[in-house]
Amino acid sequence: MNYQQYYPIDVVNGVGTRCTLFVSGCEHFCAGCHNSSTWDPSKGHPYTEETEEQIIRDLGDTRVVRDGLSLSGGDPLFPNNLDSVLKLVKRVKTTYPDKDIWLWTGYTLEGLSDKQQQVVEFVDTLIDGKYEADKRDLTLAWRGSSNQRLINLTELRDEENYDL
Amino acid sequence: MTDIIKRDGSRQPFDATSIIKAVTRALNDAHVRDDDFARHVAEEVELSVQGKPQVDIYSIQNQVEDLMMRSKYKDAARKYIEFRQTRDIQRESRNTLSRDILSIINQDNDELLNENANKDSKIIPTQRDLLAGVVARHYALQHLLPRHVAEAHKRGEIHYHDLDYAPFFPMFNCMLIDVEGMLTNGFRMGNAEIETPRSITTAAAITAQIIAQVSSHIYGGTSINEIDRIHAPYVRKTFDKHYKQGMRWIEDDEKARDYAMEMTERDCFDAYQALEYEVNTLHTANGQTPFVTFGFGLGTSWEERLIQKSILSNRIQGLGKNHKTPVFPKLVFAIRKGVNFALEDPNYDIKQLALQCASKRMYPDILNYDKLVEITGSFKTPMGCRSFLGVYEEGGQLVHDGRNNLGVVSLNLPRIAIESSDETDFFRRLDQRLEVARDALMNRIQRLDNVRASVAPILYIEGACGVRLKPEDKISKIFKDGRASISLGYIGIHETINALYGNAHIYDNEALRQKGIAIVEYLRTVVERWKQETGYGFSLYSTPSESLCDRFCRLDIKEFGIVPNVTDKNYYTNSFHLDVQKKVTPYDKIDFEMDYPLHASGGFICYGEYPNMAHNLKALENVWDYTYDKVPYYGTNTPNDSCYECGYEGEFHATNRGFECPQCKNRDSSRMSVTRRVCGYLGQPNSRPFIQGKQEEVVRRVKHL
Numbered sequence A: 001m002n003y004q005q006y007y008p009i010d011v012v013n014g015v016g017t018r019c020t021l022f023v024s025g026c027e028h029f030c031a032g033c034h035n036s037s038t039w040d041p042s043k044g045h046p047y048t049e050e051t052e053e054q055i056i057r058d059l060g061d062t063r064v065v066r067d068g069l070s071l072s073g074g075d076p077l078f079p080n081n082l083d084s085v086l087k088l089v090k091r092v093k094t095t096y097p098d099k100d101i102w103l104w105t106g107y108t109l110e111g112l113s114d115k116q117q118q119v120v121e122f123v124d125t126l127i128d129g130k131y132e133a134d135k136r137d138l139t140l141a142w143r144g145s146s147n148q149r150l151i152n153l154t155e156l157r158d159e160e161n162y163d164l
Numbered sequence B: 001m002t003d004i005i006k007r008d009g010s011r012q013p014f015d016a017t018s019i020i021k022a023v024t025r026a027l028n029d030a031h032v033r034d035d036d037f038a039r040h041v042a043e044e045v046e047l048s049v050q051g052k053p054q055v056d057i058y059s060i061q062n063q064v065e066d067l068m069m070r071s072k073y074k075d076a077a078r079k080y081i082e083f084r085q086t087r088d089i090q091r092e093s094r095n096t097l098s099r100d101i102l103s104i105i106n107q108d109n110d111e112l113l114n115e116n117a118n119k120d121s122k123i124i125p126t127q128r129d130l131l132a133g134v135v136a137r138h139y140a141l142q143h144l145l146p147r148h149v150a151e152a153h154k155r156g157e158i159h160y161h162d163l164d165y166a167p168f169f170p171m172f173n174c175m176l177i178d179v180e181g182m183l184t185n186g187f188r189m190g191n192a193e194i195e196t197p198r199s200i201t202t203a204a205a206i207t208a209q210i211i212a213q214v215s216s217h218i219y220g221g222t223s224i225n226e227i228d229r230i231h232a233p234y235v236r237k238t239f240d241k242h243y244k245q246g247m248r249w250i251e252d253d254e255k256a257r258d259y260a261m262e263m264t265e266r267d268c269f270d271a272y273q274a275l276e277y278e279v280n281t282l283h284t285a286n287g288q289t290p291f292v293t294f295g296f297g298l299g300t301s302w303e304e305r306l307i308q309k310s311i312l313s314n315r316i317q318g319l320g321k322n323h324k325t326p327v328f329p330k331l332v333f334a335i336r337k338g339v340n341f342a343l344e345d346p347n348y349d350i351k352q353l354a355l356q357c358a359s360k361r362m363y364p365d366i367l368n369y370d371k372l373v374e375i376t377g378s379f380k381t382p383m384g385c386r387s388f389l390g391v392y393e394e395g396g397q398l399v400h401d402g403r404n405n406l407g408v409v410s411l412n413l414p415r416i417a418i419e420s421s422d423e424t425d426f427f428r429r430l431d432q433r434l435e436v437a438r439d440a441l442m443n444r445i446q447r448l449d450n451v452r453a454s455v456a457p458i459l460y461i462e463g464a465c466g467v468r469l470k471p472e473d474k475i476s477k478i479f480k481d482g483r484a485s486i487s488l489g490y491i492g493i494h495e496t497i498n499a500l501y502g503n504a505h506i507y508d509n510e511a512l513r514q515k516g517i518a519i520v521e522y523l524r525t526v527v528e529r530w531k532q533e534t535g536y537g538f539s540l541y542s543t544p545s546e547s548l549c550d551r552f553c554r555l556d557i558k559e560f561g562i563v564p565n566v567t568d569k570n571y572y573t574n575s576f577h578l579d580v581q582k583k584v585t586p587y588d589k590i591d592f593e594m595d596y597p598l599h600a601s602g603g604f605i606c607y608g609e610y611p612n613m614a615h616n617l618k619a620l621e622n623v624w625d626y627t628y629d630k631v632p633y634y635g636t637n638t639p640n641d642s643c644y645e646c647g648y649e650g651e652f653h654a655t656n657r658g659f660e661c662p663q664c665k666n667r668d669s670s671r672m673s674v675t676r677r678v679c680g681y682l683g684q685p686n687s688r689p690f691i692q693g694k695q696e697e698v699v700r701r702v703k704h705l
Ligand code: SF4
Pocket: A026, A027, A028, A029, A030, A033, A034, A035, A036, A038, A073, A074, A075, A105, A106, A129, A130, A131
């Protein structure tokens, strides 16, 4: 996997003070996409063991306490990214069970593949759906267009009738 | 025949007798008589101009000067030169005076008209005030300031702040109004006897009146320290009144209480809405909306809590039908462990409301109780935007309300650094300039020496200054022994370090960081010495450089040209602040700035530049919490502009031509509300343009997140 940008301290992608990783690779090609430079999975910097180490280290920082990790892109659920992302979210949840994970994807929750589902199991908040320029709405929190959903998976998991 | 070209460009035939007259006059002044000599000088000059069609007046005068200097009448020569200089200065200044006045008529001098983001120079009362200011400044520079102080000010070595008011008028800068004393003991205003209010509604209305009066008599900010504590008794009275009424009709104690509480909550909310509205519609005699600050947050009684909530929810709601962000009063919310810092504290809910308010309206800024006490010796709200009083006791009791600041004179530190060959030279020159600044500050103090209380009854007779003097009493005694502060300010630590030590950025270099702190620490030791020597409350103040950032830099460019990393940005950085272009996290910025307030304890504030945080109060709280044991006073710049065209709320783009809505690209300044920090206060640059250097700075600001 490659990544475009890593912000060790971020407040604009999810609630609280976070670490945010923008990965490379996306197959949705939304018209009007803000991050079209991230479509090509071979662009950006290689995501290595070291990148992962740094993220784990930053999340554990005691000076500037982080509330969790945000994954955006590109698409963290782009097939090519799933191995690295799965490994990362697993590790984050084992190391810091109290920190939450937010993930932005162009797929919709209902249409996820099994492998994508595996990642999403570790995610607390999912923002799903493609960006649709004609539904652009800058007033929505954490979303770019009104078709996108902000899904609190942790809450959903607590509801019995939800069968993941 | 030779023509003389005069200063104004007009011509006159050469006339030897005027030279004879001038020389004779100089001789007389030096107590010599020698008519032959005067005639001899005139003849020499006449000879030299012969055959030339025109000569300008300066070369004639220089020639006279030379001839006299070479003669035996050195004294007379000196008199002649002196006379000439005085005449030049007078002529020069008559020109600036009329130029300044003309620019008010023509509305074409931005420096003069936009100097204060809080004044609308288009309207008549403001123009009258500007005119008075032009004359007052002019007269002060000419006649009231010591010559060397006036010259240093004009050259931009120091800045004698607020010359348009003081020393011409015997006014002081900013204060904490003793509203408590005025409300408890009553006072006279105009023809009315004001008694102790019997409800929060009246208390708030009278407070607005007091603010209006006081602001017309001082030129800086008026603050109310702990307004929740001061107004609490009147909330109680309102409750009692409603409760009594409730019992008359309901006869059920519990229901009557519920009724009374509901009515009280409504009254209290309305009272602060009216007060906020008043403050924003007020126009003082100074032609501006008063710089008002409300400090609150520490009270835990239900009355105080209700006041805190009312102030915050009013602000969140915004002003008028567009729910515009009010610029005044500035809100300063105190945070204290055990009161409102953590989840288990009794007022934690109000901290959450304060966070919501800050994310939407930029204010409140926060005061961290423990750090403030550590640095300034006791808890108090800043006077104006950032001026802090030191400790002062009367009869073993700490006193804050009724005290004031006498004014500021700021040093142009980058200028000294540009002039200096090295660090030693810098401190040597700094010492010299500090002496001038001290003379300037003493001039401020002396101006108030023989002034009597009748000059401002509201301040000195009716209790705003916490005293009830008689009209004929002298006011100077209430400024002594550290009761009032008088401040040395400074600008541009960032540029100073660049000019002195060259290429590395102060942020990236630990040694340079220490150098920056050392300069401020040194200034503090100097003002402490002045305090010991004079008994006046000298303090070191981190000047907010609203117009000064522009002025000093402009004058330095004129003098030294573009000096890379010093004058090349067209503005200087505020006091000790980190260069606005440096991209760092707010946490790192706090760490960078945290050592300065301790030394500059007479005035300070730290800020961070944030994106819109309306959806992320948690992150905002993280930063507030981080500041708690690091900086005493912190503001979060979280732009929340609104577009009247498309309804967008969030941050507009700052461009050199103005602001733009990111959603619909609207650029019509009358169809948007844009709020930015100007100095310690907020401003609305879409309706009143910032001065050039400031707009430049706003455009260059980088987000810290
Ligand atoms: S899913 Fe996101 S990154 Fe991919 S094209 Fe759409 S907007 Fe761009």
